[in-house]
Amino acid sequence: MFGSIVGAFRPTLTAFGGRAWRIPWRLSKTRKANVRKRLREVDDVIETLVASGVECKQLELAKVLPKESEMLPRDKYTTFSRTANKHRKSVHKVPHFTKRPIPRTTPEGF
Template identity: 85%
Template sequence: MFGSFVGAFKPSLVAFGGRAWRIPWRMSKTRKANVRKRLREVDSVIDTLMASGVQCKQLDLIKDMPRESEMLPRDKYTTFSRTAKNHRKSVHKVPHFTKRPIPRTTPKSF
C-alpha cells in the first residue's frame, strides 16, 4: 500500500538529507551575538545571587568560573566533544544548545 511512495509519501532529497545537513558549518554573527548575550545574562543572575547574600556550594564553584568578557572565543563558541577532531565541537552543532548550559572551561584531562 505505502510501498509505491506516491503523493505525500514521495521521497525527496530534503527528506533523505535529514536535519543534520541543514546546520551551517560556521556560526553566523547573529548566533554568536546571541551566545554572548546568554552568557552575559547568566553573569548578571550570578551577580544578583552573590549580592543577595545567598550561600550554597554551587555558587562557590561558579565564582571561580570566568565571566563572558574574560572567556576566550574558543570557549565561548565551541564545547568539548570526545568524538570530534581536536576534541572541540561548535556550540551550534550541539542539540538544543540554547537551552543547555555552555561549559565555560575545558575538562582538565584535555
C-alpha cells in the same frame, strides 16, 4: 553492480532532507551575539545572587568560573566533545544549545 543508481538506491529529496544537511557550517554573527548575550545574562544572575547574600555550593563553584569578557573565543563558541576532531565541537552542533549551560572551561588534560 551499483554503477547506475536506480531502484532502491536512487537518491530522493527525502533522502537528502535530513537534519544533518540543515545545520549551518559555522555560527553566524547573530548567533555569536546571542551566545555572548546569554553568557552575560548568566553572569548578571550570578552577581545578583552573590550580592543578595545567598550561600550554596553551586554558587561557590559558579563564582570561580570566568566571566564572558574573560573567556577566549574558543571557549565561548565551542564546547568539549570526546568524539569530535581535536575534542572541540561548535556550540551550535549541540542539541538544544540555547537551553543548556555552555561549559566555560575545558576538562583537565585536554
